[in-house]
Amino acid sequence: MDETNAYIRIRGLRKVYQMGHTKVHALDGVDLDIPRGSFTVLMGPSGSGKSTLLYLLGGLDRPTSGKIQVGEQDLNSMDENALAVYRRRTLGFIFQQFNLVSSMNTLENISFPMRFNGSSSKARHQRAARLLEQLGMEKYTRHRPTEMSGGQQQRVAIARALVNDPPVILADEPTGNLDTATGFTVMQMLSDLHKEGRTVVVVTHDPRMARFATRMIYILDGRLVSKEDYDQAIATQE
Amino acid sequence: MRLLDLLGLIFYNLSRRKGRVALTAIGVVIGTAAVVILVSLGNGLQRSATSQLGGISDLTSIMVFPQYEEQMAGPGMSVSGPSTVKLLTESVIADITAIPHVTAVIPRDYLRTMSVINYARLEAWANVMGVGAQDVADLGYTVKEGVGTLERGTAVIGEPMLRNFMDPKMRPGQEPPEPPDLLDQQVKLVITKYTNDGQEVRKTVQLRIVGILKESRNEGDYSLIVNMNDMQGWNEWAIGKRINRAREGYEQVTVKVDSVDNVLAVADSITALGFQAYTPQSAVQGVSNFYIIIQVVFGGVGAVALLVAAIGIANTMAMAILERTREIGLMKAIGATNRDVLSIFLGEAAGIGFIGGLGGVGLGWLVGQAINAVALPYLASQAAQMGTPPPDAAVYTPLWLPVFAVVFATLIGLISGLYPALRAATLVPVVALKYE
Numbered sequence: 290m291d292e293t294n295a296y297i298r299i300r301g302l303r304k305v306y307q308m309g310h311t312k313v314h315a316l317d318g319v320d321l322d323i324p325r326g327s328f329t330v331l332m333g334p335s336g337s338g339k340s341t342l343l344y345l346l347g348g349l350d351r352p353t354s355g356k357i358q359v360g361e362q363d364l365n366s367m368d369e370n371a372l373a374v375y376r377r378r379t380l381g382f383i384f385q386q387f388n389l390v391s392s393m394n395t396l397e398n399i400s401f402p403m404r405f406n407g408s409s410s411k412a413r414h415q416r417a418a419r420l421l422e423q424l425g426m427e428k429y430t431r432h433r434p435t436e437m438s439g440g441q442q443q444r445v446a447i448a449r450a451l452v453n454d455p456p457v458i459l460a461d462e463p464t465g466n467l468d469t470a471t472g473f474t475v476m477q478m479l480s481d482l483h484k485e486g487r488t489v490v491v492v493t494h495d496p497r498m499a500r501f502a503t504r505m506i507y508i509l510d511g512r513l514v515s516k517e518d519y520d521q522a523i524a525t526q527e
Numbered sequence: 528m529r530l531l532d533l534l535g536l537i538f539y540n541l542s543r544r545k546g547r548v549a550l551t552a553i554g555v556v557i558g559t560a561a562v563v564i565l566v567s568l569g570n571g572l573q574r575s576a577t578s579q580l581g582g583i584s585d586l587t588s589i590m591v592f593p594q595y596e597e598q599m600a601g602p603g604m605s606v607s608g609p610s611t612v613k614l615l616t617e618s619v620i621a622d623i624t625a626i627p628h629v630t631a632v633i634p635r636d637y638l639r640t641m642s643v644i645n646y647a648r649l650e651a652w653a654n655v656m657g658v659g660a661q662d663v664a665d666l667g668y669t670v671k672e673g674v675g676t677l678e679r680g681t682a683v684i685g686e687p688m689l690r691n692f693m694d695p696k697m698r699p700g701q702e703p704p705e706p707p708d709l710l711d712q713q714v715k716l717v718i719t720k721y722t723n724d725g726q727e728v729r730k731t732v733q734l735r736i737v738g739i740l741k742e743s744r745n746e747g748d749y750s751l752i753v754n755m756n757d758m759q760g761w762n763e764w765a766i767g768k769r770i771n772r773a774r775e776g777y778e779q780v781t782v783k784v785d786s787v788d789n790v791l792a793v794a795d796s797i798t799a800l801g802f803q804a805y806t807p808q809s810a811v812q813g814v815s816n817f818y819i820i821i822q823v824v825f826g827g828v829g830a831v832a833l834l835v836a837a838i839g840i841a842n843t844m845a846m847a848i849l850e851r852t853r854e855i856g857l858m859k860a861i862g863a864t865n866r867d868v869l870s871i872f873l874g875e876a877a878g879i880g881f882i883g884g885l886g887g888v889g890l891g892w893l894v895g896q897a898i899n900a901v902a903l904p905y906l907a908s909q910a911a912q913m914g915t916p917p918p919d920a921a922v923y924t925p926l927w928l929p930v931f932a933v934v935f936a937t938l939i940g941l942i943s944g945l946y947p948a949l950r951a952a953t954l955v956p957v958v959a960l961k962y963e
Contacts, residue, residue: 344957347860349856349859349860349955349956349957349960350955350956350958369864370864370865370866373862373864373865373867374862374864376859376861376862377862382861384960388853388857388860390854390857401858401861402861402862404528404535404536405528405532405862405863405864405867406862407529410532410535449861
């Protein structure tokens with residue numbers, strides 16, 4: 290493991306949930322280095338802890354123990370305010386459920402993150418309009434999420450993730466709610482973001498994502514495992 | 528987050544839930560309207576009471592008396608010390624005239640012996656008052672007929688006084704005589720004194736009545752008002768020696784002040800000079816205090832309605848936060864700080880309070896106008912029967928009240944939103960995002 294080259298460094302990461310009287314070890318000691326500009330795919334069955342890892346990396350939850358460092362930023366030492374600024378400046382999130390605000394039109398949804406960073410409404414509008422143009426969705430400017438297909442909604446969500454031009458994109462099952470063809474288009478879009486030089490981390494159980502990845506990480510029961518072990522475990526389950 | 532963006536987002540969030548915001552705001556509208564109406568009613572009552580008091584007595588005058596003895600009794604203090612007597616001499620009158628806001632200082636004196644007014648076969652007992660002014664208007668009296676100028680040998684008489692004229696030879700059961708019309712008529716003032724050996728001595732003075740005072744429920748109603756020089760002459764005859772004003776001063780002076788607002792301050796200054804100052808304004812102050820209590824009680828009743836509305840706002844906001852949990856998670860994921868989320872939800876709650884406050888002020892004003900339209904004619908007829916000036920409003924809304932009501936309603940909204948907004952702000956983002 291080349292520590293000097295790593296952009297994201299995760300050490301001894303644990304996350305324990307209290308579910309009634311039982312403790313659930315969602316993550317049980319994860320060490321992971323992600324280089325700058327890589328396309329990392331986290332594969333694992335549901336309940337394996339892969340989403341937990343992504344959300345801890347995104348600063349949306351706190352680990353029980355362990356350390357996460359992104360560039361020069363140590364997430365453990367940040368308060369809630371600093372974490373919000375970290376998410377705003379460093380990250381773009383893409384979700385399985387798209388998480389668009391249903392009452393906002395496409396343009397408003399895309400520019401929503403810019404409301405929290407003090408941009409003028411003119412700057413917001415211009416930036417969102419340019420992203421829409423890049424995605425070839427100009428004619429959906431005034432559409433609401435319910436008036437668009439799943440693929441269109443996810444493209445709007447990707448545009449929203451890019452609106453603050455973050456160096457890191459975190460995607461949680463981005464193709465999970467899409468049909469095969471549309472899902473593939475979304476994968477290509479994520480690959481394009483990687484080619485632009487962004488660090489992309491995708492959580493998925495869609496094996497087609499592998500062809501875009503620079504690195505595959507397999508996770509089972511809260512631990513990182515090798516591809517052989519992973520394949521064997523999946524085969525055994527089936 | 529910039530304030531303008533925050534306000535924009537709050538407005539946006541309120542406008543996308545118009546129905547529910549409106550329903551919640553109606554509670555605030557009713558509460559605010561209740562506060563506005565009840566406080567305005569208290570205010571209107573106070574104003575009509577004050578204006579009626581003002582009708583009875585002139586609120587811009589202060590009656591000043593000499594201080595004959597300073598009360599300084601206390602443990603260890605000498606009672607036999609020289610008593611400090613403060614007399615209303617000409618130099619003192621000059622001092623009082625020099626107090627800011629004093630427009631006139633008018634000496635007054637009363638006949639120090641018995642007198643009776645005779646006109647034809649009629650006679651009447653009167654309060655004979657000497658006034659050291661050119662015109663009775665200086666004292667605040669209004670002349671109904673004739674003029675108010677006070678010269679030697681003339682007098683001004685109060686209108687109700689005319690009804691006091693009786694025929695001394697009238698037999699029981701006989702109809703009382705009509706009140707005489709004395710304007711420009713000569714009357715006889717018969718002054719009586721007793722010498723040291725008990726002899727009754729009479730002096731008859733001819734006076735021409737030049738003016739009749741409008742009935743105003745004050746001392747002037749039952750007075751015969753004469754020139755100060757005439758009065759001094761009669762009193763010197765009554766006590767049998769000359770009166771030296773420089774040494775003895777006046778019995779009483781009336782101090783006129785430019786505005787009702789300055790009366791109490793001027794009275795305090797006069798008291799500080801060592802004189803006794805009486806002002807009807809202090810009675811009005813007492814009445815005002817009473818009505819302020821009424822307003823507070825009325826306002827409290829309205830505040831209970833607002834409290835109910837506050838619970839409505841808290842409920843609406845708690846529901847909104849449940850419905851928008853995922854949205855809160857999203858806002859945090861895209862970079863909203865806890866403070867941003869807190870400000871947004873607090874702002875929405877305050878916004879509901881503000882909208883309700885505006886509506887309540889409007890409704891309160893409308894209802895106030897309606898009450899005025901219904902109650903004013905009745906109050907005016909009541910006032911006419913009592914001979915007091917008609918009230919100008921039954922419900923009176925002072926300018927500060929609408930402003931206060933809107934600010935208060937907004938504050939109520941803000942406080943109601945505090946708990947829900949704090950809950951929203953402290954949601955763990957990942958939990959909020961996964962909320963179903």
